[in-house]
Amino acid sequence: MTLSQADFEYLARFVLEKSSISLGNDKMYLLESRLAPLCRQYGIDNLSEIVASIRQNPKSKLSNSVVDAVTTNETYFFRDVKPFDELGKEILPRIVARKGPNSSLNVWSAACSSGQEIYSVAMILEDSFPHLKNWSVKLYASDISSAMIERTKAGVFNQFEVSRGLPASLLIKHFNRKGESFYVKEYLKSRLQVFPLNLASPWPPLPSFDIIFLRNVLIYFDPSTKQGILQRVERVLDKEGALFLGGSESTLGLKTCLVRESGRYCPWYRTLNS
Ligand SMILES: C[S@@+](CC[C@H](N)C(=O)[O-])C[C@H]1O[C@@H](n2cnc3c(N)ncnc32)[C@H](O)[C@@H]1O
Structure with a gap:
């Protein structure tokens, strides 16, 4: 055609x-x-x-x-691995220690595609931070694509999808199999809020986020659109928070108040004033 x-x-x-x-x-x-x-x-x-x-x-x-x-919806569990190591082994322990008991934590996967990114975070929290049970932990996921919003909400993955990046032990622990489909267990979904959002348009009021994943989406935009999105990100990123971009993305050449940190496992960004 x-x-x-x-x-x-x-x-x-x-x-x-x-x-x-x-x-x-x-x-x-x-x-x-x-x-x-x-x-x-x-x-x-x-x-x-x-x-x-x-x-x-x-x-x-x-x-x-x-x-x-x-829209290109390519994604997989624990994509690129290192951001999830940085999150689970470096950034979250620091945030948790700084905030003290019974605090709150907001994580956002902006451009979540079919949800593998935010469910990867949910598994890290479940397995490595069980003591946050008394915290108010909220996981947010958004995308422009209504089909991807529905997929993320459903949390149902096929054989191919669960074979990409997801260790077998986590598949067994956190998913129920029905026929050829794998369903994320309810406790991983319970903290999740999924909503439609065009990153390139004005945003509705959003909470302040401790962690933002904005990965593999800026590549589709021209510099001024990227800059506008990053300026909006600055406004919702907690002053002690961390932003992850995709492996081939950076703030280079864009006017932003975001500062690159080398990180132990991979680079991430914080706001200038933190
Ligand atoms: C390549 S996927 C990245 C998924 C995930 N962040 C990752 O890194 O694995 C890009 C996603 O960006 C979404 N997207 C494209 N344009 C967008 C826009 N203007 N606003 C919000 N999401 C958008 C697509 O629908 C797609 O799900």
Whole structure:
């Protein structure tokens, strides 16, 4: 299935407006291959009909599905390992010692995809910090994609997904198997709040976070969008808190008040005033 140049340009503008993801001309094939399954799903004959339908109703379910299809949702449990070592072995012990008993802890996976990132954090807290049971521990996860929001809320993973990054011992301990699917146990979900958020648009009021994972999403944005997002992050990151970016992401060349810390296992960022 192919797109005309005019339809491609319309869709690229639509996706940019909805998600700030910019699709250059070299992404024509990507767009075609991502949208083809939507034709089958919605019983539509070709891609130009998708474009016509979006033009007519840019707020329809199909329009959401187009944005969902374009976002890249690649993720896996304990992705890159080191940020989770830094979190569990360095940052959390420091925060917990500083705050003292019966305090609160807020962790946010911004751009959570299907939830593996926030469930990895939930497992670390469950296994290495059982004494936080009396704390108010809240895990937040957000994404622009409604499909990913639903997946994160569900906490159900297939064989392939649980074979990526998740040690067998944690699979056995924290998941229930039903047929070919693996369900996260309820206690891991009990602290979780999942909500839709376009990082590139103004944010609703959010709590202050001790830990923010903002990984493998800034890469999709131009510098001014990245800068806007990081400035909003500064406002919600606790002054003693830690921000993790993806392995290929940094604040280099952007005006922010975030300072890079080398970390024992991997770099992370804090606000300048902490
Ligand atoms: C590659 S995944 C990263 C998932 C996870 N953070 C990780 O590192 O494994 C990127 C996620 O960013 C989301 N995303 C893309 N544009 C976004 C936007 N403007 N606002 C919020 N999330 C967005 C996508 O839907 C996708 O789930």
